[in-house]
Amino acid sequence: MNAGFTGRWTAQQISIAPAPFGPASAVLNGQTAATLASPTLTGTTSIASGTVSGSIVGTGSAASLSQINLNNVLNVQNYGAVGNGAALSHDEVGAQAAIDAACANPNGTPTTVYWPTPAKYYVNDAPLFVHCSNIKLLGPNMGTNYNPSIIEDGSAPAGTVFVFQQYSMPGVTLGTPLILGSTNSATFTGTTSPYYVNLNDASSVVMGLNGASAATIDAYVKLTSTADGAIVWSSGRKAEYLGPTTAYSLRISGGQFLGQMTINGVTYSLTDTTTTLATGTLYDVQMTYDGTTIRLFTNGVLVASSAHNGTITEPYWEAVAVGAQIADFPDGAIQTTPINGLIDGVQISKVARHTAAFTPCSCEPTNDSNNLVIASFDQNLNMLTQLQWQDAGGQTSWSYVRRTSNAGY
Secondary structure: OEOOOOOOOOOOEEOOOOOOOOOEOOEEOOEEHHHOOOOOOOOHHHHHOOOEOOOOOOOOOOOOOOOOOEOOEEEHHHHOOOOOOOOOOOHHHHHHHHHHHHHOOOOOOOEEEEOOOOOOOEEEOOOEEEOOOOEEEEOOOOOOOOOOOEEEOOOOOEOEOEEEOOOOOOOOOEEOOOOEOOOOEEEEEOOOOOEEEEHHHOOOOOOOOOOOOOEEEEEEEEEOOOOOEEEEEEEEOOOOOOOOEEEEEEEEEOOEEEEEEEEOOEEEEEEOOOOOOOOOOEEEEEEEEOOOEEEEEEOOEEEEEEEOOOOEOOOOOOEEEEOOEOOOOOOOOOOEOEOEEEEEEEEEEOOOOOOOOOOOOOEOOOOOOOEEEEEEEEEEEOOEEEEEEEEOEEEEEEEEEEEOHHHOO
16 A cells, blocks of 8 residues: 555454564455445444543543544544644654554454544654554545545655554664664574565565676675574575575675675676684675676675676566575575674665775765665664665665564564
8 A cells, every 4th residue: 555545444344364474465355455445434423422431531521522532433633643734743653552552452342543534634754553453444535545634744754554464573673883874783683583674675676686787785794693694685486396596695604705696597606715704893795796797895805706797687586685585485484594693784786886995984875876775774663674775766665574484473
């Protein structure tokens, strides 16, 4: 469901099944959200004749509908949402509080979360998590692109209006920043409670390097163990009975940094045999391709290279992830879990940013015209983390953080 567009949530009850590796799509029973409800609002007349809840501020028969909750109807304005159309008004805070309160009533009569007619519209700076069943969403003029009641704040990352997913995981586990300008890194723990970030949630990444004659894959890491694990990996398989393919990867294998890239359908590997990996040390791991040579750099030092002419092969079935090799069919169980340690400042570019030794800036990547995606883990919300990319100008949006389904998460 796109931001600025909501389904016409009238009396339609929502039932949510937990997804094994991320939020369920905004599709219920095979229908898109916009088709789930009746064409006109229902139930609003019963609100006026309802009895007043004794547990909400503003109780009493004379209290206005904007101040009280009636008969399992939770008013988002009572929780702080205003609906005056003002930028940075964070109406999602009040709406989320109402949803959370509704989810505290898992049984009995379904609870309704109600958006009264706004003075202008409700401005959301983040998606709303509908994280339970036994709940209804009710509001005027929802389900149309004409004067919608809920819109995306233009200063906020783009994304969905509603995410239908139980709070089955906390999302990114944050660590101390590794580079200048960073607020957080992401903490990965190998096979222990693994999760990954699917960079294909940025539209530019899907087959983003297929046919490209230049590329850079870059990440900053600080290890707590030198055990094998994925840093960044583009992988997948066309069908369940076929083997996986890899357009490119950065990972640790046998206690060494390993880079892979597929040129003209042939996969080549580069290994850093000169660096003795240590825990607690900051590393900038970067792999570049300029149309003739694949190069692997560790902290700006050229540690391996291989000459190959051609273009990168990245088929449509591959998914790009931080902290995993997604090689199962479809995007579900993974074949390689993440490294042990911190990852920060991940960037994939469609240009060879370096072809000779360099000094890493140890700073946040720049979302320039050659950028495909940046994952910095600085902006996070529940199970979402922000991505940046270039599409038609600079773009930002949210990526769902997945647990690995083959690990029981």
